[in-house]
Amino acid sequence: MEVILAKTAGFCMGVDMALTKLDQLVAEPDGHPIYILGPIIHNPQVLKRYADKGVIMVHDPAEVPAGAHVVIRAHGITRQVEESLRERQVIIKDATCPRVKKAQLLIERNTAGGCKLLLYGEVDHPEVAGLVSYAENGHFVFGSAEELAGYELSPGERYVLAAQTTQDRVQFEAIAERLTGRGDLNVTVLETICDATKLRQAEAKELAKTVDFMVVVGGYNSGNTRRLAKVVSEEGTPCEHVETVDELPLSELARYKRIGVTAGASTPRVLIDQVLAGLESL
CATH class of the missing domain: 3.40.50.11270 (Rossmann fold)
Structure with a gap:
């Protein structure tokens, strides 16, 4: 293996x-x-x-x-x-x-003139709570393009579109393109997604294309780790999200020839190494 x-x-x-x-x-x-x-x-x-x-x-x-x-x-x-x-x-x-702080200040600066914030993120996430607290003129948090489509946007109002720093950049860019393509809306798009998140997700997608199975290591309550597992699964590659090596279905994984491993931004190296050792023992 x-x-x-x-x-x-x-x-x-x-x-x-x-x-x-x-x-x-x-x-x-x-x-x-x-x-x-x-x-x-x-x-x-x-x-x-x-x-x-x-x-x-x-x-x-x-x-x-x-x-x-x-x-x-x-x-x-x-x-x-x-x-x-x-x-x-x-x-x-x-x-x-620093990237979250930058996003907070960008939102504060760009909503100060009377714009309403549209934020792509998880409504109950602590980072999102901090971001929207810097919006000067109200906000709407949405977790998908479909959710935003169900929200009534007023042609006479000005909007600022931003995202939680760990959101999927491809999805955000599609949402931004759809909004800015509407001639009846005034929308300012802020670049608030962290480059590290973009690189991590892009690498996970590429790795998923070259292996038979993917393991994503990280806390189950970690949003960025869950999104890693999601983007891998969207590539069609079988995937298992685990917190520790003890949760690996080793007997099942023994039949695969190539296994890829990635981990969320809050996953300690020691846990990653333990997962690697468990896989390599096969």
Whole structure:
């Protein structure tokens, strides 16, 4: 059996930066407790490791006491939550991915003149909550072209179209082309999809064409990992999304000659290596 690992598999720059900042706080304790607002990344194994080191995860910002450290994860937070934390003298360590921060500021700048935001993304995703908080004149979040088609757009209104940074670029570009092709709409299109996401998805598609089976490693609650599995499946290649090596159907996979492996942006290298070892043992 030949096992091929995608070059782009594993941590992206934003995730790596967020974990580095949290690691620095954990390694240099100053007596103040360390909090994170929601999971620092969407990977349960990593979260358990930090919990064992005393890092406290909360979902309500009000639970972070004054004087405590709080690490803002790569997804970012809403503008209102950040202002509230500063007012309560919480010590903020901002690990928002630079590309997410750029998207927030682009949305703020381009909606300031009275434009409404149309955002392609997952309505319940924390990154999306942060992005739409920077929209000055209302917003509509949609997860598909069909969902957007069901939303009434007013010819007299101005719109800004943007996307969650980990969305599928091909789908977004098709949506943008459809909107800008309408002569009755005024639409400004923002480039907010991360290049790393584009490259990861493109490589996964190409790898899927050359192998008999694909394994995608990453948390089940990781949006970018789920989309990787989706784009691979769309190529017609059999695919299995797993969090750990223990979930691999090894007896079934033994019949394949070439297996490709990729991983989401929040998947630690140790988990990828364990999956590779499990496959190579066949």
